Amino acid sequence: MDLQFLQDLIVPAQTKIAMIIMDGLGGLPLEPGGKAELETARTPNLDALAAQSALGLTMPVGPGITVESGPGHLSIFGYDPIQYRIGRGMLEAVGIDFELGPNDVAARGNFCAMDAAGVVTDRRAGRIPTQASRELAKLLTTKIDDVEFFVETVKEHRLAIIVRGTGLGVALTGSDPLRNGVPPLPVRALKSDSEKTARLVNQFIKRARSLLADKHPANMILVRGFDHHPGFPKFPELFGLRAAAIAVNSTYRGIAKLVGMQVLKVEGSAVADEFTTLEKNWNDFDFFYLHVKNTDLAGEDGDFARKVRVIEEVDALLPRLLALKPDVVIVGGDHSTPAVLKSHSWHPVPTLLYAKYVRADGIAEFGERACARGSLGVLPAKDLMPIALANAQRLTKFGA
Amino acid sequence: MDLQFLQDLIVPAQTKIAMIIMDGLGGLPLEPGGKAELETARTPNLDALAAQSALGLTMPVGPGITVESGPGHLSIFGYDPIQYRIGRGMLEAVGIDFELGPNDVAARGNFCAMDAAGVVTDRRAGRIPTQASRELAKLLTTKIDDVEFFVETVKEHRLAIIVRGTGLGVALTGSDPLRNGVPPLPVRALKSDSEKTARLVNQFIKRARSLLADKHPANMILVRGFDHHPGFPKFPELFGLRAAAIAVNSTYRGIAKLVGMQVLKVEGSAVADEFTTLEKNWNDFDFFYLHVKNTDLAGEDGDFARKVRVIEEVDALLPRLLALKPDVVIVGGDHSTPAVLKSHSWHPVPTLLYAKYVRADGIAEFGERACARGSLGVLPAKDLMPIALANAQRLTKFGA
Numbered sequence: 001m002d003l004q005f006l007q008d009l010i011v012p013a014q015t016k017i018a019m020i021i022m023d024g025l026g027g028l029p030l031e032p033g034g035k036a037e038l039e040t041a042r043t044p045n046l047d048a049l050a051a052q053s054a055l056g057l058t059m060p061v062g063p064g065i066t067v068e069s070g071p072g073h074l075s076i077f078g079y080d081p082i083q084y085r086i087g088r089g090m091l092e093a094v095g096i097d098f099e100l101g102p103n104d105v106a107a108r109g110n111f112c113a114m115d116a117a118g119v120v121t122d123r124r125a126g127r128i129p130t131q132a133s134r135e136l137a138k139l140l141t142t143k144i145d146d147v148e149f150f151v152e153t154v155k156e157h158r159l160a161i162i163v164r165g166t167g168l169g170v171a172l173t174g175s176d177p178l179r180n181g182v183p184p185l186p187v188r189a190l191k192s193d194s195e196k197t198a199r200l201v202n203q204f205i206k207r208a209r210s211l212l213a214d215k216h217p218a219n220m221i222l223v224r225g226f227d228h229h230p231g232f233p234k235f236p237e238l239f240g241l242r243a244a245a246i247a248v249n250s251t252y253r254g255i256a257k258l259v260g261m262q263v264l265k266v267e268g269s270a271v272a273d274e275f276t277t278l279e280k281n282w283n284d285f286d287f288f289y290l291h292v293k294n295t296d297l298a299g300e301d302g303d304f305a306r307k308v309r310v311i312e313e314v315d316a317l318l319p320r321l322l323a324l325k326p327d328v329v330i331v332g333g334d335h336s337t338p339a340v341l342k343s344h345s346w347h348p349v350p351t352l353l354y355a356k357y358v359r360a361d362g363i364a365e366f367g368e369r370a371c372a373r374g375s376l377g378v379l380p381a382k383d384l385m386p387i388a389l390a391n392a393q394r395l396t397k398f399g400a
Numbered sequence: 401m402d403l404q405f406l407q408d409l410i411v412p413a414q415t416k417i418a419m420i421i422m423d424g425l426g427g428l429p430l431e432p433g434g435k436a437e438l439e440t441a442r443t444p445n446l447d448a449l450a451a452q453s454a455l456g457l458t459m460p461v462g463p464g465i466t467v468e469s470g471p472g473h474l475s476i477f478g479y480d481p482i483q484y485r486i487g488r489g490m491l492e493a494v495g496i497d498f499e500l501g502p503n504d505v506a507a508r509g510n511f512c513a514m515d516a517a518g519v520v521t522d523r524r525a526g527r528i529p530t531q532a533s534r535e536l537a538k539l540l541t542t543k544i545d546d547v548e549f550f551v552e553t554v555k556e557h558r559l560a561i562i563v564r565g566t567g568l569g570v571a572l573t574g575s576d577p578l579r580n581g582v583p584p585l586p587v588r589a590l591k592s593d594s595e596k597t598a599r600l601v602n603q604f605i606k607r608a609r610s611l612l613a614d615k616h617p618a619n620m621i622l623v624r625g626f627d628h629h630p631g632f633p634k635f636p637e638l639f640g641l642r643a644a645a646i647a648v649n650s651t652y653r654g655i656a657k658l659v660g661m662q663v664l665k666v667e668g669s670a671v672a673d674e675f676t677t678l679e680k681n682w683n684d685f686d687f688f689y690l691h692v693k694n695t696d697l698a699g700e701d702g703d704f705a706r707k708v709r710v711i712e713e714v715d716a717l718l719p720r721l722l723a724l725k726p727d728v729v730i731v732g733g734d735h736s737t738p739a740v741l742k743s744h745s746w747h748p749v750p751t752l753l754y755a756k757y758v759r760a761d762g763i764a765e766f767g768e769r770a771c772a773r774g775s776l777g778v779l780p781a782k783d784l785m786p787i788a789l790a791n792a793q794r795l796t797k798f799g800a
Contacts, residue, residue, distance in 0.1 A: 028757060028759060032452055032760065033451075033452075033760070033762065036759070057775065061401065061798055062401040062783070062786065063401075063779065063783040063786050063787045063790075064783070064785075064786030064787040064788070064789055064790035064791075064795060065401070065409070065786065065790070065795065065798050066790065066795065066796075066797045066798065067797060067798050067799050068797050068798065068799035069799075070799045071798055071799040072799075081798075081799070082401065082405065085799070086799075088799075338757070340757070341757060344797055345757070345790075346787070346790035346791075346795070347759050348775075368759055368775075369761065369762065369775070372761065372774075372775035373773070377777050378775065378776070378777040378779070
């Protein structure tokens with residue numbers, strides 16, 4: 001079922017959809033036979049909502065496939081992430097509100113530490129402070145031949161590098177070896193249309209190395225994930241929804257902006273601040289995406305107890321959403337990040353969908369095994385949007 | 401999600417995957433409300449493994465579709481059996497280790513009994529002994545015009561017929577009427593590129609009839625399933641796995657060889673002998689496919705009790721596999737063969753997937769209804785391989 005098919009069925013309605021995405025929500029027990037993070041968390045509000053919801057487990061891309069944030073989010077926004085692809089650099093550039101031109105190339109950059117032998121000793125340059133990173137980034141912004149290089153700090157060691165010029169293909173390998181203890185790689189063109197880009201990017205990197213020579217631990221840069229703006233069909237037009245995104249972290253703000261959502265300003269950075277933003281803007285939009293980052297960070301850190309606490313924090317805030325009387329509520333995640341694995345994983349993600357006319361499963365529990373018993377089954381995450389639209393009475397009959 | 405997508409995500413790991421396939425495993429109760437074969441069998445080892453596994457039901461091709469061994473196996477090996485097709489003749493030829501040339505055409509043949517009126521009275525020629533079959537096959541190997549016909553006994557009445565020459569298309573109908581009481585059919589070309597093949601095969605059959613005239617009950621041959629070597633992408637390269645196949649029956653050895661697995665020699669023909677082969681070769685491969693034929697044969701014979709006993713035999717051998725400490729274990733089947741139907745059927749196949757980081761369902765029972773409650777849901781059998789690879793930590797993230 002492609003997006004055009006769905007778009008042709010859209011009808012207007014006075015209904016609101018709220019999607020709460022806890023990043024990396026899905027988990028695993030610490031011990032065989034134990035409970036996963038979400039099953040361990042005390043979540044009376046989510047459990048009560050689950051009882052009135054349809055439950056299921058979402059797969060971001062397909063069985064067994066672990067995803068990065070980009071494809072994980074595209075999927076919950078209804079886009080097939082195999083068909084619609086985003087480079088990491090593009091996400092970073094859009095996330096920091098860089099005004100991209102149609103031919104600009106964006107890449108993800110890292111400040112890193114390199115030793116005298118040219119070996120990368122710390123891919124994250126000791127996570128240098130954001131302000132120091134900004135100062136160094138200014139040094140690197142330059143022009144080589146007819147091509148401009150903009151270097152912008154995202155946060156700490158993380159950079160967005162935008163290359164502006166003509167004839168710049170993006171079929172390139174990255175210079176980031178993705179591990180410490182080895183030298184950076186040369187950037188190579190995979191197609192002839194990208195040879196100019198490769199040549200200039202290698203010059204740019206060489207120049208950066210020289211400029212940063214005495215700036216240890218940020219004495220080198222690594223570059224990867226080159227891409228043009230993908231020009232995806234826009235979420236608000238596809239689905240007929242005035243759509244707002246509430247996220248603190250730039251990557252998620254970037255993804256939302258790439259699909260045309262309006263990214264709202266959040267005063268503060270706590271989940272409660274995000275709920276305040278939701279309340280303030282409730283009357284002005286039909287669809288809200290609210291992103292919670294700390295579930296994923298706790299999972300990546302292997303901190304089971306902290307992930308549990310973040311889930312409990314969201315649970316405690318849920319009544320503020322429900323007080324707004326949303327017509328459809330989805331609570332789910334973009335992928336799993338089990339604390340026991342300290343990384344994203346392939347496990348399907350617990351998901352609930354509440355609406356007035358949803359066929360509720362009557363399972364008064366929100367967790368991995370509860371969702372495995374739910375009537376949504378194990379479903380592609382991209383199927384959530386059509387189900388949400390149907391429950392929001394925003395899809396007409398097919399075949400009429 | 402196609403094979404190329406998956407192949408691009410493969411990373412190396414020091415992990416081992418074992419796949420135990422009980423042919424025709426899925427069943428049905430003898431009486432409504434009763435238990436199926438697997439549910440009836442006493443399987444303490446499988447039940448204990450199920451408790452630590454994710455359970456589900458696999459569909460070889462799609463809902464309602466009953467399969468032959470070829471597509472059933474391609475699917476569990478991760479290939480879409482609608483896209484990747486094998487002729488039955490090719491399976492037989494590869495299974496008996498016939499050295500096929502790239503342009504060779506292979507067909508499945510049967511010795512059969514025919515009466516004076518030209519009506520087939522026994523499509524299996526009384527299952528003549530293999531040795532007698534071999535003697536007769538020798539009579540039939542011949543050359544017509546510039547084309548060679550090799551006739552090789554597979555077992556009893558079953559033959560592989562290989563046609564070697566140039567300009568031999570394979571768009572042909574078979575001569576086998578697939579039931580007794582009617583005459584054989586003429587072989588017809590369905591496309592013009594196959595007219596030469598049709599003409600020569602009909603001449604070959606006419607010649608065989610004359611040579612076998614006094615050999616009742618093997619006084620005729622039936623031919624079907626013409627095909628070239630399919631040249632599929634190879635399993636070991638696709639998935640980065642040194643892959644071994646352990647099977648006694650030639651058909652399954654043939655399928656495994658067609659996808660590039662190394663087919664191991666089994667001393668003896670009992671399931672226990674297959675487990676001995678597994679143990680002996682454990683250190684040399686990353687992936688093991690172990691095939692159990694007798695579940696299917698018992699099902700085909702309508703022998704419910706015997707199918708139960710074969711399952712119990714496998715259950716008793718399971719600890720020998722587990723003692724090898726496999727990282728991922730799949731126990732399933734290529735299709736269902738309910739004894740009550742005496743044939744392959746469309747019913748999804750009970751399947752368990754055990755691994756250290758699998759999200760276990762905690763269902764301590766391996767059976768049709770237990771698997772219907774499992775978190776793998778009802779899934780295409782071809783999705784098992786990506787899930788197995790993920791659990792073997794052999795897939796990297798998508799979208800990095």
